[in-house]
Amino acid sequence: MVHHQNKAIREGDNPDLTAERVTGTFDTHSMAAQIYNSEAHARRRREITEIIAKRPELHDTKPFPFMTREEKILESSRKLTLITKHMNEIIEPNNSNEMFHLNNEVLGIEGHPMALHGIMFIPALTAQASEEQQKKWLTRAINREIVGTYAQTELGHGTNLQNLETTATYDVATQEFVLHTPTITGLKWWPGNLGKSSNYAVVVALMFIKGKNYGPHTFMVPLRDEKTHQPLKGITIGDIGPKIAYNVTDNGFLGFDHYRIPRTNLLMRHTRVEPDGTYVKPPHAKINYSAMVHVRSHMITGQAIMLSYALTIATRYSSVRRQGQIDTTQPEVKVLEYQTQQHRLFPYIARAYAFVFAGAETVKLYERVLEEVATGNVSLMADLHALTSGLKSVVSHYTAQGIEQARMACGGHGYSQASYMSEIFGVAVGGCTYEGENMVMLLQLARYLVKSASLVKTGQSSKLGPLVAYLGAKSDSTSLIDRTPTTGFAEYVKTFQHIARRQTLKAADKFFGLMEKGEKRPIAWNKSSVELNRASRLHTRLYIVEAFVRRVEEVADPRLKEVLTDLLHLHVNYELLDMSTYALEDGFVSSSQLDYVRDQLYFYLAKIRPNAVSLVDSWEFSDQELRSVLGRRDGHVYENLFAWAKASPLNKTDVLPSVDKYLKPLMESARASKL
Ligand SMILES: CC/C=C\C/C=C\C/C=C\C/C=C/C(=O)SCCNC(=O)CCNC(=O)[C@H](O)C(C)(C)COP(=O)(O)OP(=O)(O)OC[C@H]1O[C@@H](n2cnc3c(N)ncnc32)[C@H](O)[C@@H]1OP(=O)(O)O
Numbered sequence: 001m002v003h004h005q006n007k008a009i010r011e012g013d014n015p016d017l018t019a020e021r022v023t024g025t026f027d028t029h030s031m032a033a034q035i036y037n038s039e040a041h042a043r044r045r046r047e048i049t050e051i052i053a054k055r056p057e058l059h060d061t062k063p064f065p066f067m068t069r070e071e072k073i074l075e076s077s078r079k080l081t082l083i084t085k086h087m088n089e090i091i092e093p094n095n096s097n098e099m100f101h102l103n104n105e106v107l108g109i110e111g112h113p114m115a116l117h118g119i120m121f122i123p124a125l126t127a128q129a130s131e132e133q134q135k136k137w138l139t140r141a142i143n144r145e146i147v148g149t150y151a152q153t154e155l156g157h158g159t160n161l162q163n164l165e166t167t168a169t170y171d172v173a174t175q176e177f178v179l180h181t182p183t184i185t186g187l188k189w190w191p192g193n194l195g196k197s198s199n200y201a202v203v204v205a206l207m208f209i210k211g212k213n214y215g216p217h218t219f220m221v222p223l224r225d226e227k228t229h230q231p232l233k234g235i236t237i238g239d240i241g242p243k244i245a246y247n248v249t250d251n252g253f254l255g256f257d258h259y260r261i262p263r264t265n266l267l268m269r270h271t272r273v274e275p276d277g278t279y280v281k282p283p284h285a286k287i288n289y290s291a292m293v294h295v296r297s298h299m300i301t302g303q304a305i306m307l308s309y310a311l312t313i314a315t316r317y318s319s320v321r322r323q324g325q326i327d328t329t330q331p332e333v334k335v336l337e338y339q340t341q342q343h344r345l346f347p348y349i350a351r352a353y354a355f356v357f358a359g360a361e362t363v364k365l366y367e368r369v370l371e372e373v374a375t376g377n378v379s380l381m382a383d384l385h386a387l388t389s390g391l392k393s394v395v396s397h398y399t400a401q402g403i404e405q406a407r408m409a410c411g412g413h414g415y416s417q418a419s420y421m422s423e424i425f426g427v428a429v430g431g432c433t434y435e436g437e438n439m440v441m442l443l444q445l446a447r448y449l450v451k452s453a454s455l456v457k458t459g460q461s462s463k464l465g466p467l468v469a470y471l472g473a474k475s476d477s478t479s480l481i482d483r484t485p486t487t488g489f490a491e492y493v494k495t496f497q498h499i500a501r502r503q504t505l506k507a508a509d510k511f512f513g514l515m516e517k518g519e520k521r522p523i524a525w526n527k528s529s530v531e532l533n534r535a536s537r538l539h540t541r542l543y544i545v546e547a548f549v550r551r552v553e554e555v556a557d558p559r560l561k562e563v564l565t566d567l568l569h570l571h572v573n574y575e576l577l578d579m580s581t582y583a584l585e586d587g588f589v590s591s592s593q594l595d596y597v598r599d600q601l602y603f604y605l606a607k608i609r610p611n612a613v614s615l616v617d618s619w620e621f622s623d624q625e626l627r628s629v630l631g632r633r634d635g636h637v638y639e640n641l642f643a644w645a646k647a648s649p650l651n652k653t654d655v656l657p658s659v660d661k662y663l664k665p666l667m668e669s670a671r672a673s674k675l
């Protein structure tokens with residue numbers, strides 16, 4: 001038996017796909033260890049996948065696209081119950097990485113009745129509840145004795161938290177908070193699993209004590225009777241209806257009618273209200289936004305994974321789809337041979353790797369900040385907020401674009417739900433909106449950049465933090481790309497730094513200039529906001545390139561290092577071409593240098609070609625996790641597309657009731673009128 005570098009090879013696979021795997025130059029298990037940050041975790045993912053493969057009760061009973069929303073929720077609840085019961089046989093207790101993988105395999109990306117419980121409810125209680133409160137609620141939440149969500153957004157307000165309408169008014173006499181929804185627009189609207197599943201929520205409401213508004217605060221609120229699951233008195237609650245995707249999750253609405261909770265249900269780790277109504281403020285005004293920062297930090301990896309789902313599907317399919325000829329004397333080629341197809345897919349493969357490496361760094365910083373904040377040190381909160389605001393926006397934007405490119409790369413079959421592309425797109429694109437609409441979050445990063453630009457302009461560059469230190473550095477007069485005998489990544493990084501610095505300083509100049517001309521600060525801000533957001537994007541894209549460079553530098557295995565270096569080359573050249581306007585407008589890069597960048601891009605497309613399938617196989621997604629006929633590991637696409645179509649609910653009978661009821665009489669009457 002031959003041992004191949006690509007561990008996805010099996011006998012009986014589509015030979016076109018096997019041929020791709022045989023050309024792979026690196027060990028896909030070792031690459032998986034890079035993607036998932038450790039050999040141990042990559043191995044555990046495979047073990048978990050194998051355990052699930054052997055347990056048919058954890059498999060989908062039919063393809064998701066053939067189920068109604070109600071069926072999907074029922075099916076998901078069935079599997080959720082099973083994995084809860086057998087969790088300790090499948091994953092290590094309390095291992096969130098393993099839990100994430102288990103969920104993706106068994107439950108899938110469309111959500112499940114406890115999605116928000118794990119993603120926001122538990123993180124909110126962990127970071128914001130006092131120890132006493134944690135004893136009361138957190139253990140029960142972890143044990144799944146109660147199901148919770150995070151209810152912040154309202155029908156009328158999601159972005160502007162200061163203008164939420166839900167109020168929590170302190171009643172000193174009874175030592176209770178009175179939660180109230182004064183208007184329709186004050187209804188909570190969107191919280192995941194609020195509609196039908198949760199019996200508790202961490203609710204964000206404006207806190208009023210003795211007539212004074214203390215702004216948004218978080219409260220632990222019982223919503224439904226723990227035994228009957230009926231809404232409690234004073235609570236109006238339900239599902240908001242079907243969405244573009246993510247429909248297994250029951251996003252909901254919630255209204256309060258003078259609903260009373262004890263004072264001690266205010267989450268009091270950092271903030272307190274004493275029985276007499278005295279307010280003890282937190283060490284940082286935004287400390288209670290931690291559940292949002294938790295998701296923003298982790299969703300970078302989540303988005304990279306969804307992008308990689310789409311790329312795995314499209315790259316495998318492109319290796320078995322033959323259409324047209326390049327050399328007319330030769331047989332039809334795999335569509336992956338077309339340079340346009342490579343240009344559509346490979347730069348996004350590079351981006352997916354870049355995003356997952358940046359995501360790993362972000363989670364590390366998040367965990368550090370979480371530990372520091374627990375001891376009262378809030379010094380890194382602003383840096384984390386700026387970084388995650390930029391990354392969630394840039395990564396979710398390019399993820400959605402990449403998935404759509406991957407769908408189109410699959411031609412007509414990409415449009416069929418058998419590809420699963422529409423669901424992957426629909427779920428991923430939600431990330432552009434949730435946890436802060438992308439434009440809004442880019443503007444949050446811009447505030448940080450403008451402050452940094454001020455330091456530079458006032459000669460205080462030494463005060464710049466490590467994420468923005470480059471803003472204070474001097475640029476070379478022109479880029480050294482193609483001007484040094486051995487152009488390396490350093491020349492590219494300096495070029496990206498120059499572009500981000502110039503745009504940041506220019507946008508800040510515009511903002512300060514408008515104020516100098518007499519515009520009020522918020523007006524000047526609004527008039528500069530497109531330029532400011534451009535700066536935020538360029539800054540974030542620089543960070544992503546640097547994270548990629550840092551990772552490649554760390555890799556010891558020469559085969560992995562070579563292919564990751566190829567991907568990094570592709571990435572920096574593609575990114576630079578994509579932002580070439582910025583590089584050209586002050587002459588930092590010349591058009592002849594861009595010709596070099598273009599040549600490099602085409603060179604690396606061709607160099608990566610033999611490794612393309614191995615690069616996507618390295619993510620080690622099982623067929624169960626991908627849920628795509630086009631993306632099957634074995635490449636047997638056509639016979640399975642036919643089987644899938646035959647299994648469609650519409651094909652259960654030859655003649656549909658709608659035909660009997662309407663089409664047949666219509667045709668009959670048309671025929672009769674002709675007589
Ligand atoms: C495991 C996960 C993987 C995948 C997830 C998959 C599925 C999950 C699906 C869905 C879950 C979705 C959940 C939600 O969407 S929950 C609701 C999220 N809502 C938002 O994100 C609202 C967006 N708006 C805001 O965050 C704030 O309103 C905003 C930050 C825009 C402004 O806040 P505020 O009005 O309080 O601002 P100001 O008073 O003007 O102050 C600005 C000031 O504050 C600093 N700041 C803001 N936030 C933070 C923070 N978190 N940490 C530190 N500092 C913060 C900001 O930088 C400004 O500082 P300065 O410039 O110095 O004044």
Ligand SMILES: Cc1cc2nc3c(=O)[nH]c(=O)nc-3n(C[C@H](O)[C@H](O)[C@H](O)COP(=O)(O)OP(=O)(O)OC[C@H]3O[C@@H](n4cnc5c(N)ncnc54)[C@H](O)[C@@H]3O)c2cc1C
Pocket residue numbers: 116150151152153156157158159160189190191192246251430433434435436437438439440443
């Ligand atoms: C799939 C999904 C799941 C969700 N889950 C939850 C959940 O579990 N819990 C929860 O509480 N919420 C949840 N939400 C709500 C989500 O967090 C909000 O929809 C999001 O924060 C955007 O707020 P908004 O809807 O008010 O958008 P709006 O603010 O109304 O945005 C509309 C437009 O206005 C622009 N805009 C708004 N303010 C500004 C500004 N200051 N400057 C410039 N432009 C601006 C935006 O850029 C956008 O183009 C979810 C949403 C989705 C789609």
